[in-house]
Amino acid sequence: MKLSGGVEWALHCCVVLTAAAEPVPAARLAELHGVSGTYLAKQLQSLSRAGLVHSVQGKAGGYVLTRSPEEITVLEVVEAVEGPQSTFVCTEIRRRGPMATPPSACTAPCAIARTMFEADKAWRAALRQVSVADLGRMVGTDYEGDVLGQVGKWLSRPS
Secondary structure, eight states, rough: OOHHHHHHHHHHHHHHHHOOSSOBOHHHHHHTTTTOOOHHHHHHHHHTTTTTTEEETTTTTTEEEESSGGOBBBBHHHHHHOOOOOOOOOOOOGGSSSTTTOOOOSSOHHHHHHHHHHHHHHHHHHHOOOOHHHHHHHHHHHHSSOHHHHHHHHHHOOO
């Protein structure tokens, strides 16, 4: 399974928004991350559709989190970008080929599908346990000094 790069950008934006005192324009977020504004706007739109960020209109407009960072999970961000579908899709391979199992004998998922579905559930459960606030705290320990405080100051400077 490979997640799109949009998940990483969306998570970074959510963490950055925890450091912002005011709404942050998409262009400012793009500048901070060194990414195309058009590309980042797609991720922000996904977050907005999922109700995780809100766009504030006007001269001082931009994006803000809709809930406290403690209440937004990494899984919510992943699902906002990638969708809620399982990472595994069973195509019933056992029903194909010269030794195909008849559909009537395939009333339950096979061992492979069961294993993959359980792995997906475990992965989602792990992501559900980590909040955007948790990520912010972890980012803070990755660097010397108050990195999110520095990000907040950078965001508040005129562009």
